[in-house]
Amino acid sequence: MSAADPTADTRLHGIRALIARHKRWDYIFSVIGLVAMMIGIVTLLALFIDLVLDGYGKLNYDFFTSFPSRRAAGAGILSAWVGTVLVMLVTALAGVPLGVAAAIYLEEYAPRNWMTDLIEINVTNLAGVPSIVYGLLALGLFVYQLDLGQSILAAGLTLALLILPVVIVATREAIRAVPGAIREAAYAVGATKWQTVAHHVLPYSTAGILTGVIIGMARAIGETAPIITIGALTFIAFLPPSPVTTEPPFISFDWLFAPFTVLPIQMFSWLSRPQAAFLENAAATGVVIIVMTLAMNAVAIVIRYRFRKRIKW
Amino acid sequence: MGPLVTQPLDPVNPPAQPSRFAYQARRHLPERIIQWILFLAAFSAVTVTIAIVVILVYESLGFFRHVSLWDFLTDTQWTPLFSDKHFGILPLVAGTLVTTFVALAVSVPLGTVIAIYLSEFASHSVREIVKPFLELLSGVPTIVYGYFALLFVTPLLQLFLPDLPGFNMLSAGLVMGIMIIPYVASVSEDAMRAVPMHIREGSYAMGATRFQTAIRVVTPAATSGLVAAYILGISRAVGETMVVAVAAGTQPNLTWNPLEGAATISAYIVQVSLGDLPHGSLEYQTIFAAGLVLLLMTLAFNVVGHLLRKRFREAY
Structure with missing residues (x-):
């Protein structure tokens, strides 16, 4: 084929056009990808700005120190945020040790047999069970069978079960990231299995476990459906009994069995009222919840990224 | 060991020589106990x-003593709280499926495109910035999304669709779709990045562009993982409660039109729980029967997903 051949020239042009066309598709797709990501990010921003614009007028000291009220203007979230803090306390105390212990077993101890497979399948499946089903479990089991009533304890345990898969998966990943050489070194100087785990594996994976725990707790704070299902009340104008008393033994656990409400339920209850003034309260409560969860998630992300940079085995 | 033997021994009180066996037992008993606790x-x-299965089945059995399974599956009305009681689960299932479908119509295309972009096109720095943002999107509590759907998206949609009622499945589904994009995107991206590099290199060596490689080589190879991501999205959408309870209304309504309002299974459970139903009554048992249906639906989607994944699995 000589250069003078006119068909070669047109063919070359054809190939170049073909390449240009396909390169254009590369470019178009990059734009589509960016737009798709922007939709997510713009929605997040719109949601946040919308909430803040609707609710900032309510966000003052009184809002945090008043009980809910029939008058929208004087209503606050005191009982709701106290309830959220107490429920989270129970959730953390119950869910975190259980999840971390389960993860340690699965990563460090579990033999390869059908029992381990069964546990692993169940952990995976539990992560996919809708949260409202946990609420039904808690209603049948905690509230009526174990007779805990519609209490802070029942709610805290429900959310502990809900975040169990999150904590287990995150802890397993963190433990798996510790190199085997560390364990072998511990065994070589005569450490038992538990000494190896408690003195070496767990301290090195703390950051990863913490990340998972924080993300799990952030999810639990925002969970509404299971807590509504166990029958949390929407209008609570009193605080649970104080855990510290003036009489011996100075510590009381009565608060565990007190009726309660939490922030998302307070928001839902105001949201289902037709008056615009209550919608403003709902927005302000939303801002409080979203700031809490986003702050927790941000902390978790920062811990993870710093940890990833610092550790060099 | 020589010097030890020649050491003078106290003939009256010989030092206790812990046997190797006792020492081992003392060392290993706590180990055993710890292992059992962890197990x-x-x-x-x-x-x-x-416990979930037992509670749901047990309470549902009480329900099915009063309502026949045939009525439950074929009656087109769900009115357990009215005096004229009907117990047909179909309206609630329809509401659940419609909102799920709208949510998937948003999250599957957007989630897949984001995954392809992040895995095949984006530079490392873009990925490091965008992924935390997407994680934050999935961290927003669902009740806040419900507020957003009811008071921002619905009024926005009413500008274009003036007949849209205040409670509608379209706005709830759209917001739910945005909400599950991060789940779909992140699992899909993991699946695509798991495709071995040499397959991409083979494609580039043949002169394929990035787009051709992404669409014709990487995506087919990652199909099994993509299916897993979509199934995760479906599970989220089917079980999602607060967005639909707030924005789609609580009126059971047998319709396939997303422009209407209708209750989903989860919204019904919330509505009943907000009231004060006596423990053990038929109305109380309805929420467990509804919950059982919800669980079976999630299970069914997961089984189908598992079969599809097996069908599409590629081994390298």
Whole structure:
């Protein structure tokens, strides 16, 4: 084929056009990808700005120190945020040790047999069970069978079960990231299995476990459906009994069995009222919840990224 | 060991020589106990699953003593709280499926495109910035999304669709779709990045562009993982409660039109729980029957997903 051949020239042009066309598709797709990501990010921003614009007028000291009220203007979230803090306390105390212990077993101890497979399948499946089903479990089991009533304890345990898969998966990943050489070194100087785990594996994976725990707790704070299902009340104008008393033994656990409400339920209850003034309260409560969860998630992300940079085995 | 033998021994009180066996036992008993405690913690996952199934089935059996399974599956009305009681689950199932479908119509295309972009096109720095943002999107509580759907998206949609009622499945589904984009995107991206590099290099060596490689080589190879991501999205959408309870209304309504309002299974459970139903009544049992249906639906989607994944799995 000589250069003078006119068909070669047109063919070359054809190939170049073909390449240009396909390169254009590369470019178009990059734009589509960016737009798709922007939709997510713009929605997040719109949601946040919308909430803040609707609710900032309510966000003052009184809002945090008043009980809910029939008058929208004087209503606050005191009982709701106290309830959220107490429920989270129970959730953390119950869910975190259980999840971390389960993860340690699965990563460090579990033999390869059908029992381990069964546990692993169940952990995976539990992560996919809708949260409202946990609420039904808690209603049948905690509230009526174990007779805990519609209490802070029942709610805290429900959310502990809900975040169990999150904590287990995150802890397993963190433990798996510790190199085997560390364990072998511990065994070589005569450490038992538990000494190896408690003195070496767990301290090195703390950051990863913490990340998972924080993300799990952030999810639990925002969970509404299971807590509504166990029958949390929407209008609570009193605080649970104080855990510290003036009489011996100075510590009381009565608060565990007190009726309660939490922030998302307070928001839902105001949201289902037709008056615009209550919608403003709902927005302000939303801002409080979203700031809490986003702050927790941000902390978790920062811990993870710093940890990833610092550790060099 | 020589010097030890020649050491003078006290003939009256010989030092206790712990036998190797006793020492081992002292060292290993706590180890055994710890191992058992850890095992019980891990086994709690199985216990929870069993408890869920037992509670749901037990309470549903009470329900089905009063309502025949045939009525439950074929009646087109769900009015357990009215005096004229009907117990047909179809309206609630329809509401659940419609909102799920709208949510998937948003999250599957957007999630897949984001995954392809992040895995095949984006530079490292873009990925490091965008992924935390997407994680934040999935961290927003669902009740806040409900507020957003009811008071921002619905009024926005009413500008274009003036006949749209205040409670509608379209706005709830759209917001739910945005909400599950991060789940779909992140699992899909993991699947695509798991495709071995040499397959991409083979494609580039043949002169394919990035787009051709992404669409014709990487995506087919990652199909099994993509299916897993979509199934995860479906599970989220089917079980999602607060967005639909707030924005789609609580009126059971047998319709396939997303422009209408209708209750989903989860919204019904919330509505009943907000009231004060006596323990053991038929109305109380309806929420367990509804919950059982919800669980079976999630299970069915997951089984189908598992079969599809097996069908599309590629081994390298």
